[in-house]
Amino acid sequence: MTAREHSYGSRRHRSPGALAASIATTSAVALLVVAPAQAHASPRWAWWPVEDPAYAAEVQPELERLVEEMAVTGAVVLVRSPELGDWTTTIGTRTWHGSEPVTLADHVRIGSNTKTWTATVILQLVDEGRIGLDDPVSQYRPDVPNGDHITIAQLLDMSSGLANYTTDLELNEQMDSNPGRVWSPEELLAIGLAEPPAFPPGEGFLYSNTNYVLLGLIIEQLTGKPVEQAFQDRIFDPLELSETSFPALADASIPEPHPQMYTFGTNVETIDSLVLSPEIQAAASDGTLEPMDVTDANPSWGWTAGAGISTADDLADYVEALVDGCLLSPQLQQQRVASVQPLDPDDPASPGYGLGLARFGPVYGHSGELPGTNSFMGHDPVRDITVVTWASTAPAPNGDGPAVELARTVIDELYAD
Numbered sequence: 001m002t003a004r005e006h007s008y009g010s011r012r013h014r015s016p017g018a019l020a021a022s023i024a025t026t027s028a029v030a031l032l033v034v035a036p037a038q039a040h041a042s043p044r045w046a047w048w049p050v051e052d053p054a055y056a057a058e059v060q061p062e063l064e065r066l067v068e069e070m071a072v073t074g075a076v077v078l079v080r081s082p083e084l085g086d087w088t089t090t091i092g093t094r095t096w097h098g099s100e101p102v103t104l105a106d107h108v109r110i111g112s113n114t115k116t117w118t119a120t121v122i123l124q125l126v127d128e129g130r131i132g133l134d135d136p137v138s139q140y141r142p143d144v145p146n147g148d149h150i151t152i153a154q155l156l157d158m159s160s161g162l163a164n165y166t167t168d169l170e171l172n173e174q175m176d177s178n179p180g181r182v183w184s185p186e187e188l189l190a191i192g193l194a195e196p197p198a199f200p201p202g203e204g205f206l207y208s209n210t211n212y213v214l215l216g217l218i219i220e221q222l223t224g225k226p227v228e229q230a231f232q233d234r235i236f237d238p239l240e241l242s243e244t245s246f247p248a249l250a251d252a253s254i255p256e257p258h259p260q261m262y263t264f265g266t267n268v269e270t271i272d273s274l275v276l277s278p279e280i281q282a283a284a285s286d287g288t289l290e291p292m293d294v295t296d297a298n299p300s301w302g303w304t305a306g307a308g309i310s311t312a313d314d315l316a317d318y319v320e321a322l323v324d325g326c327l328l329s330p331q332l333q334q335q336r337v338a339s340v341q342p343l344d345p346d347d348p349a350s351p352g353y354g355l356g357l358a359r360f361g362p363v364y365g366h367s368g369e370l371p372g373t374n375s376f377m378g379h380d381p382v383r384d385i386t387v388v389t390w391a392s393t394a395p396a397p398n399g400d401g402p403a404v405e406l407a408r409t410v411i412d413e414l415y416a417d
Contacts, residue, residue, distance in 0.1 A: 053081075054084075055085075055414060056089070058413055060089060063409060066402070070393070070400060071264070071285055071291075071393060071396065072392065073096050073098075074092035074094055074392040074393075075090070075390065075402065076103075077091075077406055077407075078312045080316060083385070084414060088104055090102050095260050096262060097287075102392065105243075105311060106259055107255045108254075108259065108375060108392065109306075109308070110310050110368045111308075111368025111370045111373065111374070113368035114304060116357065117231050117304075118215050118216055118356065119215070120327050123332055123336060124328065125222055127332055130222050131218070132152065133151065137160075141214065141217070143193070150201045151202075154201050155215055156355040156356050157205075157339060157356075158206060159205055160197075161203070161204060163195030163196065163210060164209055164210055165189070165192035165208075168191050171188075172267040172268045172271055173268055176268055180296070182250050182298055183298075183300045185213050186217075188209075188301065189210065189213050191210075192208065192213070213303050213305055226248075228245075231308075232246075238327075239318060239327075241317060243314045244310040245308070252297065252298040255309065261371075262392065263372050264291050270395070275399035299370060306368060306370060308368075315388045319364075322379070324379070337354070337357070338354075339354030340358070341354060360408075361411060361415070362380045362383070362411075362415060363378030363379055363380045363387060364379060367407075372393070373392055374391050374401040374403040376390070376406070387411055389403040
C-alpha cells in the first residue's frame with residue numbers, strides 16, 4: 001500500500017518535528033539508511049506483485065478469529081512500517097450478513113479520536129498566546145463550578161474532576177428513544193456541570209467528555225468560528241485530510257462510501273457496564289441476534305469529544321503528524337508528549353494519558369468509540385510504525401472495543417522480537 005504523498009504531514013514527505021528529531025539524534029535505532037536505486041530499476045508506474053510482509057501471515061488468522069469472536073460485521077487494519085513492511089487487510093462486509101466487503105476508502109465515525117483535534121487546536125492557541133495551560137477555566141467560562149481552581153491543562157489531561165455527562169440516565173434514554181435528536185453543546189455542558197465533581201481539581205483522573213465539550217466551546221469563543229471551521233483551517237486543510245470531516249450539529253450523514261454501523265446493546269443497558277448478558281453474548285456469537293443499525297443516529301451528543309469522521313488512510317496521516325510534531329511548536333510538542341503519564345502509577349507500562357494524547361505501549365495516539373463503531377490510531381516515532389484499525393460493530397457483546405483488540409494483536413506481533 002502506498003500512502004497519499006504530500007508535503008505536510010505524510011510519513012514519506014514530512015519534517016520529522018521536535019520529537020522525532022530529538023530521538024533521531026540520540027538513538028541509533030531511529031537512523032534509516034536508504035540505498036540508491038539501481039540503474040535498471042523498474043519505472044514508478046510499473047506494476048509488480050508485492051508480497052505481504054512476514055508478520056501478515058502470522059497475524060491475519062488471529063484478526064479473523066477476533067472479528068468472528070466479537071461478532072463484528074466489518075473491520076479494517078492498516079500498518080505502515082519502513083522496517084517491517086506496509087500492510088492492510090479488510091475483514092467482513094458493509095452490512096450485517098451482507099456480501100459487499102468493507103474497504104480502506106470507507107468512512108467511519110471515529111469517536112474520541114476527535115478529542116485529539118480539540119486538544120491540538122487548544123494547544124495551537126497556546127502557541128499563539130491566546131490562552132494559557134495554567135489559565136483558570138473561569139477566565140473563559142465563569143459558570144463552571146470551582147472554575148477558579150480548574151486549569152485548561154486539567155481539562156485536557158482529564159484531571160479536572162468534572163463529571164462525565166455521557167453517563168447521565170436521561171441523556172441515554174433520549175439517545176435510545178430519539179436517536180435523531182440534535183444536542184447543543186451548551187445542553188451537554190449543563191448536564192455535566194449539574195453533577196457533583198468526582199474529586200478536587202488535579203487530585204485524580206476521570207475520563208470525562210464534559211472536559212472536551214467545554215474546550216470546544218472555548219475554541220469557538222477564542223477563534224470566533226464554528227469549531228468545524230477551526231478544525232478544517234488548522235488541521236484538515238494543512239494536512240490534506242480530504243476524507244476527514246466534523247459534521248454540523250444537525251448533520252447525521254456519513255460521506256460515501258461507508259459501512260453500516262451496529263451495536264447489540266442499548267445506551268441505557270450499557271451505562272454502567274459494556275458487558276452484555278451471557279444470553280445476548282451467545283446469540284450475538286452464533287449469529288441469531290440481529291444487531292441494531294445505528295448508522296444514522298445523530299452524533300451531536302459527542303460533539304468535540306467524539307463526533308468526527310475519517311478513513312483509515314487519513315487517520316494514519318493524521319496520527320503521524322500528531323505524534324511527530326507537525327502541528328505545534330517544538331517546545332509545546334515536547335511538553336505534550338512529556339505530559340503523558342501512566343494511568344496506573346504502580347505500572348509504568350500501563351496505558352498513559354496527557355494533553356489530549358494517549359500512549360499504548362510503544363505507540364502514541366488515541367482510540368475512540370461511539371455505539372456502532374470503534375477505532376484506534378497509533379504511531380511509534382522511534383521505529384516509524386503506524387497502526388490504524390476500525391470496526392463497524394461496537395462495543396463487542398463482551399464489552400471489548402473491537403478495534404482496540406485488533407490493534408493490540410497487531411502491535412504484539414510487530415514488536416514480538
